[in-house]
Amino acid sequence: EKGGYEHFMIKEIYEQPKAVRETMTSRVAKDDSGITFDELKWTKDDVAGIKKIAVVACGTAYHAGIVGKYLIENLARIPVEVDVASEFRYRSPLVDDQTLAIVISQSGETLDTLAALKEAKNLGARTLAITNVVGSSIAREADQVIYTWAGPEIAVASTKAYTTQLVVMAMLATYMGAIKGTLAQEKVSELCNALRELPNQVHELLEDVEPIKTFAQQYGFNEDVFFIGRSLDYAVALEGSLKLKEISYIHAEAYAAGELKHGTLALIIEGVPVIALATQHDVYEKTLSNIKEVKARDAVVIGIGLKGDKQIEKYVDHTIFIPATNKFLTPILSVIPLQLLAYYAAVTRGCDVDKPRNLAKSVTVE
Numbered sequence: 408e409k410g411g412y413e414h415f416m417i418k419e420i421y422e423q424p425k426a427v428r429e430t431m432t433s434r435v436a437k438d439d440s441g442i443t444f445d446e447l448k449w450t451k452d453d454v455a456g457i458k459k460i461a462v463v464a465c466g467t468a469y470h471a472g473i474v475g476k477y478l479i480e481n482l483a484r485i486p487v488e489v490d491v492a493s494e495f496r497y498r499s500p501l502v503d504d505q506t507l508a509i510v511i512s513q514s515g516e517t518l519d520t521l522a523a524l525k526e527a528k529n530l531g532a533r534t535l536a537i538t539n540v541v542g543s544s545i546a547r548e549a550d551q552v553i554y555t556w557a558g559p560e561i562a563v564a565s566t567k568a569y570t571t572q573l574v575v576m577a578m579l580a581t582y583m584g585a586i587k588g589t590l591a592q593e594k595v596s597e598l599c600n601a602l603r604e605l606p607n608q609v610h611e612l613l614e615d616v617e618p619i620k621t622f623a624q625q626y627g628f629n630e631d632v633f634f635i636g637r638s639l640d641y642a643v644a645l646e647g648s649l650k651l652k653e654i655s656y657i658h659a660e661a662y663a664a665g666e667l668k669h670g671t672l673a674l675i676i677e678g679v680p681v682i683a684l685a686t687q688h689d690v691y692e693k694t695l696s697n698i699k700e701v702k703a704r705d706a707v708v709i710g711i712g713l714k715g716d717k718q719i720e721k722y723v724d725h726t727i728f729i730p731a732t733n734k735f736l737t738p739i740l741s742v743i744p745l746q747l748l749a750y751y752a753a754v755t756r757g758c759d760v761d762k763p764r765n766l767a768k769s770v771t772v773e
């Protein structure tokens with residue numbers, strides 16, 4: 408059942424090129440002309456009626472929501488707020504009939520997310536579920552559903568569900584931007600083209616895992632690891648940190664790189680591993696200066712950069728390069744080395760990778 412792999416998690420990591428491709432099938436036009444969602448069929452009026460979007464989810468799906476906020480706000484220019492589901496219900500959210508509530512849940516059974524969905528409906532919101540499980544409770548409760556088509560995810564740590572959620576977010580933001588007219592046809596085509604290249608690029612990243620395995624073995628016994636990045640890189644840092652914590656039990660924290668000097672820099676001392684993501688052009692120089700700050704405290708820095716970046720290597724101890732893509736799609740690639748790092752760290756430490764302590768695949772209690 409593990410198809411020759413040692414764990415479900417690594418099998419699912421390697422299934423990502425296929426999963427990402429399936430998520431796009433029949434949605435991204437072959438001629439790059441645009442995005443279609445047969446399950447939505449939104450008109451210009453439908454999109455114009457959305458004054459605000461509330462994204463609600465837990466854990467990894469919440470991290471996909473944070474990426475979604477960047478994409479929807481940038482490409483479709485609609486304000487988005489993102490909440491952890493267990494918080495949403497208890498803060499009297501400002502949701503009404505001009506709000507679209509998007510809930511994201513791999514399993515479609517997470518109790519807090521389901522309750523948040525019901526709450527949003529009660530407040531009059533239109534609701535859209537993004538889930539991987541056909542006919543799940545959340546799929547049944549929502550007005551509309553987009554399935555991620557990642558195939559069954561068995562390992563507790565979510566991998567292919569996350570990357571396919573990101574693909575859905577990118578397609579949805581492009582779709583809304585195109586309908587609304589905030590996104591020129593040329594940009595739509597560029598995004599479609601870049602989306603269609605993703606499966607091969609994910610595959611390419613999975614071909615050469617030896618350096619990552621080595622880092623995991625080298626740093627796998629450190630008790631603290633920090634992940635830093637700005638804008639979309641920060642969103643991915645959050646996910647990389649969660650993945651490492653949950654399966655390797657290493658204490659990991661993610662910070663917006665610019666926030667470090669407001670407190671956390673005090674924890675950066677000699678030999679502390681810092682994973683620094685620097686894939687976003689518009690904040691690249693700022694991120695580099697944050698990398699220099701941690702290097703000056705003798706941290707060991709592993710940089711995640713874009714292929715072709717000649718500068719980053721001068722400031723970090725090791726670099727992992729990801730293929731160049733549209734800036735809005737980088738999270739789908741940059742998270743792959745972080746998944747692998749978490750996996751190999753857990754293996755190095757002899758952890759039960761597929762069933763980490765205290766955790767369940769589907770959380771149906773509050």
Ligand code: F6R
Nearest residue numbers: 466467468512513514517564565
């Ligand atoms: C982390 C992980 C969890 C889930 C969270 C939500 O790897 O898997 O954080 O993402 O429990 O689960 P779903 O998406 O099923 O609602």
